[in-house]
Amino acid sequence: MVVIGYARVSTKEQSLDIQIDKLNTYGVDKIFKEKFSGGSADRVELNKALDYLREGDTLVVYKIDRLARSTFDLHKIVRDLQERGIGLVFIKENIDFTNSAGKLMFTMLGAIAEFERDIINERTAEGREMAKAKGTHMGRKGKDDKDVKKALKLFEEREENGLSVNEIVKMTGVPRSTIYAKVKTRA
Incomplete structure (x- = not known):
């Protein structure tokens, strides 16, 4: 035993x-x-x-x-x-x-x-809904507009500068998903 x-x-x-x-x-x-x-x-x-x-x-x-x-x-x-x-x-x-x-x-x-x-989960969900209704941003804080603009500029000029998307991500700290999402909304 x-x-x-x-x-x-x-x-x-x-x-x-x-x-x-x-x-x-x-x-x-x-x-x-x-x-x-x-x-x-x-x-x-x-x-x-x-x-x-x-x-x-x-x-x-x-x-x-x-x-x-x-x-x-x-x-x-x-x-x-x-x-x-x-x-x-x-x-x-x-x-x-x-x-x-x-x-x-x-x-x-x-x-x-x-x-x-279950009660804790319900209260948490209610708190999230109230915060959203008040306009509070939920989730991770986004990157500075300055960094995003720099990443988009490098992305658009990647043929001239020879940078890959991964290199742009490393240089600016802007996630590739953000870069692609912003490029898509511009198109």
């Missing part, structure tokens, strides 16, 4: 230290670590951890939302672990999925976590 830990943060800037400390305190034998968004289905280290586990082993995760981002995904993972005879423990929520009370609490917390994410 092996106790495997899984730790995940969403961005490379975030630290795994707290999760790793809690997993080590719990007494895991091995930790799979990942710095990748949970919204992505392709979580390489999670897949390695799941493949590593055998009947009688236990998977330990610091928090429910570190394992899955949706109730559907969570239940899929849990079902797979159950069918394979593998235990599951969430440290922060104090849920040991190997008993009935843990299974009930797990289902309720998973639904609440998904509900909370």
